[in-house]
Ligand code: BES
């Protein structure tokens with residue numbers, strides 16, 4: 001085998017390592033037990049201890065990773081430990097890393113799920129975005145992670161989990177890449193190019209609407225937002241048919257603002273650079289399609305990304321303007337910085353017109369959701385309790401925090417305009433909700449869930465499988481949703 005580091009584990013409060021860690025401990029003449037006795041290893045969450053093996057086993061180092069309390073152990077803990085131990089190994093110069101199956105023994109988690117979580121943790125925890133750095137990193141990339149297990153009977157389960165984890169983490173990493181990419185590289189055109197690659201590699205259908213076709217369809221929202229930019233807007237539609245016998249198809253809509261300056265309602269300059277990530281919703285649904293193209297579930301899925309910049313050019317939309325969306329609704333522009341809902345309006349109308357149902361939209365839509373839920377939790381809004389429950393369950397399975405917000409009709413008052421059918425901001429209070437209500441107007445009575453990821457899309461701190469920059473949050477939830485729909489279709493439509 002020969003690895004630079006072997007990752008083993010220990011639950012908190014255990015005096016003598018058992019299972020695979022026990023085997024390694026004995027091969028090291030009880031070095032791990034000794035460190036436990038000396039009080040240097042406690043098994044706490046996040047604890048990482050390096051032990052040199054001095055030639056006693058075919059891995060030059062052993063990393064003992066604390067798993068925390070056994071009663072609180074779950075798949076998310078595996079993903080986290082795998083990520084943090086992998087980064088630790090890399091920081092010590094390891095290129096080939098081996099790991100035992102965390103949770104396989106005392107943890108009682110099935111081998112396939114454990115292997116998937118280990119794989120996701122390793123790939124996502126080691127993720128770096130260095131495309132624009134000339135210098136090599138201090139420590140090179142980990143080339144390979146091996147999962148080691150004595151029980152031959154578990155092999156096929158481990159392989160399955162590992163394969164699934166590779167696809168899922170690859171999808172999340174692709175979303176991170178798109179979101180982290182500066183806006184001068186990630187233009188609407190670049191997003192369309194990436195969609196073309198995805199379609200080719202995954203056998204997906206692709207339609208990219210250009211300005212002329214947007215005009216024919218009356219997409220006043222997307223066209224309005226794009227007016228101030230020199231970049232051509234793109235309306236990207238990727239479709240996968242895994243259930244050709246069925247007319248039904250899940251619709252995934254992602255906000256694709258490749259840079260949000262606010263437009264004429266210009267944003268303050270502080271942190272404006274973060275707005276290169278305002279296409280995170282679009283990146284999310286494209287990443288899901290990448291996974292779907294590889295996993296080939298028996299379900300139909302279509303992803304839609306209305307992509308444009310929001311800039312204050314000479315022909316930009318102005319506060320006070322009135323535009324007509326694809327649905328025919330007229331919209332009074334109060335703030336050109338409330339652009340996300342304008343492009344989502346047309347994308348949802350297109351989805352409804354094409355019979356897609358149920359619908360999920362994903363968007364870095366409001367600063368207000370950050371105020372409400374911080375950078376921990378995604379705001380979930382819906383017009384359908386059953387479908388909302390399915391998305392919540394998919395999120396829980398992924399270990400992604402989401403919280404359902406109220407959609408009481410009283411909030412709709414705030415979006416009423418004196419000059420048009422609706423206005424694009426609902427005032428300061430309940431801003432995430434009034435934004436969701438606006439978007440929901442265009443889903444009509446189709447079961448619909450809106451995910452506001454403005455708080456969770458970027459992070460400034462490294463934790464578990466998440467590293468600084470784009471989190472890629474939401475991708476794993478939506479992959480779970482799609483796989484779940486393939487196994488058990490939604491009721492009704
Ligand atoms: N893209 C922003 C929301 C955002 C803010 C995302 C911070 C990520 C971090 C969105 O287009 C926006 O500007 N929303 C406005 C709406 C307001 C004008 C009603 C906001 O939240 O301030």
Ligand code: MN
Pocket residue numbers: 260262336337338339340
């Ligand atoms: Mn904005």
Ligand code: ZN
Pocket residue numbers: 257260278337339340364365
């Ligand atoms: Zn925006």
